[in-house]
Amino acid sequence: MSLSLCASVPERGVELELEVADGETLALIGPNGAGKSTALSLIAGALRPATGQVVLDGQVLTGQGRWVPPHQRQVTTLSQDPVLFPHLTARGNIRFGLRAQGQSRQRAHREAGRWLAELGISELADRRPAALSGGQAQRVAIARALAADPRLLLLDEPMAALDIDVAPALREQLRGFLAPRTALIVTHDVLDALSLADRIVVLEAGRVAEQGLTRELLTRPRTAFTARFAGLNLVTGRWAGGAVVLEDGTRLRAAGDFRAGSWVHAAFRPSAVRLTANDGIPRTVTGLLPRGDLIRVRTRGVAADLPPQEIAEHRLEPGSAVRLEIPAEAVTAYEA
Numbered sequence: 342m343s344l345s346l347c348a349s350v351p352e353r354g355v356e357l358e359l360e361v362a363d364g365e366t367l368a369l370i371g372p373n374g375a376g377k378s379t380a381l382s383l384i385a386g387a388l389r390p391a392t393g394q395v396v397l398d399g400q401v402l403t404g405q406g407r408w409v410p411p412h413q414r415q416v417t418t419l420s421q422d423p424v425l426f427p428h429l430t431a432r433g434n435i436r437f438g439l440r441a442q443g444q445s446r447q448r449a450h451r452e453a454g455r456w457l458a459e460l461g462i463s464e465l466a467d468r469r470p471a472a473l474s475g476g477q478a479q480r481v482a483i484a485r486a487l488a489a490d491p492r493l494l495l496l497d498e499p500m501a502a503l504d505i506d507v508a509p510a511l512r513e514q515l516r517g518f519l520a521p522r523t524a525l526i527v528t529h530d531v532l533d534a535l536s537l538a539d540r541i542v543v544l545e546a547g548r549v550a551e552q553g554l555t556r557e558l559l560t561r562p563r564t565a566f567t568a569r570f571a572g573l574n575l576v577t578g579r580w581a582g583g584a585v586v587l588e589d590g591t592r593l594r595a596a597g598d599f600r601a602g603s604w605v606h607a608a609f610r611p612s613a614v615r616l617t618a619n620d621g622i623p624r625t626v627t628g629l630l631p632r633g634d635l636i637r638v639r640t641r642g643v644a645a646d647l648p649p650q651e652i653a654e655h656r657l658e659p660g661s662a663v664r665l666e667i668p669a670e671a672v673t674a675y676e677a
Contacts, residue, residue, distance in 0.1 A: 342492045342523040348383050348393030348403070355379045355547035361493075363398075366524045368538035368555070370570055375544040377527045381495050384525070385418055386411035397493055417491035421501040423482035425470040431481045432457060432466040438489050456484040460514065476507035483511075487518055494519070496526040500533055512536050531570055535559065543567050561675050562608060573608045574643050577677050580605045585674060591622045594669035604677035611637065613671035614645035616655060621664035626657055640665070 344361040355376040361367045369377045382388035384395055386402065386409065394404025397416070402409045425434045432453045439449035457463045460480045470478055479499065486494060499515070500508045509532075516536050526537055534541055534555055542552040543564060551563050559571040568575035578585040580599040584592035585607045593607050612635075624640035631637075635646040638657060643665055657663065 342398040344384065344398075344493060344523065344525070345396040346380065346384060346393075348390035348395065350379055350383070350388065350547075351391050353379050353547065357383075357544070357547070358549065359542060361523055361525055363523055364521060365539050366519050366522075366526060366537055368534040368541045369525060369527045369544060370529070370534065370541060370567075371544035371550070372566055376547040377544055378497070379547075380544070381418065381497055381525070381527060384493070385416050385495060386414055415492040416495060417486045417489050417493075418495040418497060419482060419486045419499050420497040421499060423470070423478040425473075425478060425481060425485075427470050430467050430469055431462065431473070434470075434481055435485045435488050438485055442489065452488055453484075456488045457481075459487075459518075460484045474507075476503055476511060479503060479511060480514075483515060483518070492523070494522055494524040496524060496528075498528055498530075499526070500528075500530060508532075529570075531559065531572065534570075560608070561606070561673065563606065563677070568608060573610060574614070576607050576642055577604060578607070579603065580674075585672075587622070589623070593622065593667060593672060595672040595674035596669060597674040599674070599676065605674050606677045608673045608675075609667050609671050611644040611646040613667055614643065614647075615666045615668075616645070616647070616651065617664050617666035619664070621666040624663055624665055626659055626661040626663060628659055629657065638663070
């Protein structure tokens, strides 16, 4: 089932154009207010655009004088809140949706049991939501969503509310279920994008800022937001003699074969950045942030992950002047 969305919502400053291929999982990422939730609402039918259309598998859902109501779109939304009926058991919650589709009581009961088994939670069949953990409830919600066999599955940060020790297993399980389906996932978690998405679209200020295959986009970002999402530093300068020359004139050595004077992006991990007494990129520390057993040293455009001992040794604090060195082999350079 392929999806095409081309719509504008002026009151939200949104003008979007998206395509999702048959069997593809597309991740939507972007800062808060970028238009991600608006996109889901337009597709699900919870919001009407001022202009444009939504087309699913050749059927116009919105636009050209047509409006298909949400309950007739065969589009299922799975959010971080499982939204289970509190008075029904786990099996009952799954069975409810199947019965609403017109399935017989016997078949709905059988299908609900099959999906409970698929998610590995058959033993929870007779429990009500109040007796389920967050991870268990989300598995029931996933089983309910998949049992409905939607033409399109929308996932709105499905792992956001889960404990850190529960999310990885559920993410792996969900990846298998999504493989043959057409789906769109909104996430702020780079692991969700890497594990689940074939392709990523980055939204900023209601527009598509960049898009591409997941691993390509996360290793060669072209916007500051995407670089932060991928955990990378991103700087831009002109190519000259085996180095990217930044706006302040400092040189960042990198491997590449670019036309002299052309604009080049350079991406590198904060863990590759080192303090140096000579040369290097001159910066001023703007903040310090604990990250596991390291300290993230923030400066304008470049972050470095350093051990606490080094922070103490150099007495680094906001306002400290530093010089940062990045080995050439740690830099990925590509045309801007």
